[in-house]
Amino acid sequence: DAGVIQSPRHEVTEMGQEVTLRCKPISGHNSLFWYRQTMMRGLELLIYFNNNVPIDDSGMPEDRFSAKMPNASFSTLKIQPSEPRDSAVYFCASSFGGGLSQPQHFGDGTRLSIL
Amino acid sequence: AQKITQTQPGMFVQEKEAVTLDCTYDTSDQSYGLFWYKQPSSGEMIFLIYQGSYDEQNATEGRYSLNFQKARKSANLVISASQLGDSAMYFCAMREGNTDKLIFGTGTRLQVFP
Numbered sequence: 001d002a003g004v005i006q007s008p009r010h011e012v013t014e015m016g017q018e019v020t021l022r023c024k025p026i027s028g029h030n031s032l033f034w035y036r037q038t039m040m041r042g043l044e045l046l047i048y049f050n051n052n053v054p055i056d057d058s059g060m061p062e063d064r065f066s067a068k069m070p071n072a073s074f075s076t077l078k079i080q081p082s083e084p085r086d087s088a089v090y091f092c093a094s095s096f097g098g099g100l101s102q103p104q105h106f107g108d109g110t111r112l113s114i115l
Numbered sequence: 116a117q118k119i120t121q122t123q124p125g126m127f128v129q130e131k132e133a134v135t136l137d138c139t140y141d142t143s144d145q146s147y148g149l150f151w152y153k154q155p156s157s158g159e160m161i162f163l164i165y166q167g168s169y170d171e172q173n174a175t176e177g178r179y180s181l182n183f184q185k186a187r188k189s190a191n192l193v194i195s196a197s198q199l200g201d202s203a204m205y206f207c208a209m210r211e212g213n214t215d216k217l218i219f220g221t222g223t224r225l226q227v228f229p
Contacts, residue, residue: 031215043206043219056216091160097215100148101167104217106160 002026004107006092012113018080021110024073025094033104034067034077035091043091049075050097082114118142119209119220126225128197135182136192136223138207144168146212149190151179154204154222163205166190168212197227 005024013019025032033048047057052069060067064083069075079086089111093104120139128134140149151163166174166181174181182191194201207220 033215033217042221045216045218048215050215056214089158093160095215100146100210100212101165103150103162103165105162106152108159111158 004092004094004105006090006107006110008110009108010111010113012115013082014115015083016081017114018078019082019086019112019114021077021090021092021112023075023077023092023107025075025092026105027073029094029096029105030072031095031097031104032069032075033093033095034075035093035106037089037091037109038087046077084114087112087114117220118218119207121207121220121223123223124221126223128194128225128227130199130227130229131196133193133195134197134225136194136205136207136225137189138191138220139187139189140207140209141188142209142211144211144213148210149181149183150208150210150217151181151190151192152206152208152219153201154206155200156203160206164192194225199227199229201225202227 007022030051034046037043046059047067049069067077089109091109093106095102095104118141147168149166153161164176164179166183173183178195180193204222206222208217
């Protein structure tokens with residue numbers, strides 16, 4: 001079975017550029033999560049969706065960040081304009097919602113470097 | 116206040132020995148779940164084991180087991196018969212009953228030596 005698929009695996013770009021990270025959740029999972037991991041702040045939840053609807057975006061740092069989930073099999077996280085402090089590993093995770101015991105399954109992450 | 120606390124930034128263990136990674140949590144919910152994840156140097160996050168707040172038995176998954184002490188609000192991960200491939204960061208996380216969000220601890224870096 002395919003796991004959570006994220007693209008690109010690595011992204012290096014100059015500040016001010018738009019960055020789009022992509023995620024395909026596990027088929028049948030109805031919850032999708034975007035995380036950011038840095039040395040300073042650890043693993044932070046940015047936003048999550050249930051059934052394609054954003055439920056909690058309180059972790060989104062600022063208006064430069066936006067996330068969409070147009071259908072059950074695809075989500076994007078966009079940063080515009082990007083800044084060097086956005087450099088981090090961004091993870092997408094999905095789970096089969098409805099049960100406390102359902103683990104989140106993570107993609108391999110996108111390592112983002114903003115120069 | 117920290118909801119998940121992992122007090123051991125780093126741990127060393129010899130191959131084939133057992134090791135315990137500590138995790139304490141803070142919640143006023145009666146219904147919650149505790150998860151452990153492994154992050155090897157390659158970066159992916161791998162789900163290891165789950166313990167529910169109402170589970171009376173400690174969870175086990177192969178060489179992983181959870182020492183769940185509800186009254187002390189601790190959920191320590193025990194890895195038996197350590198292998199070199201167990202060297203990684205280990206994260207404890209909690210999900211409270213009224214949300215899908217996972218709250219992660221800061222992690223413990225485990226090094227297994229021959």
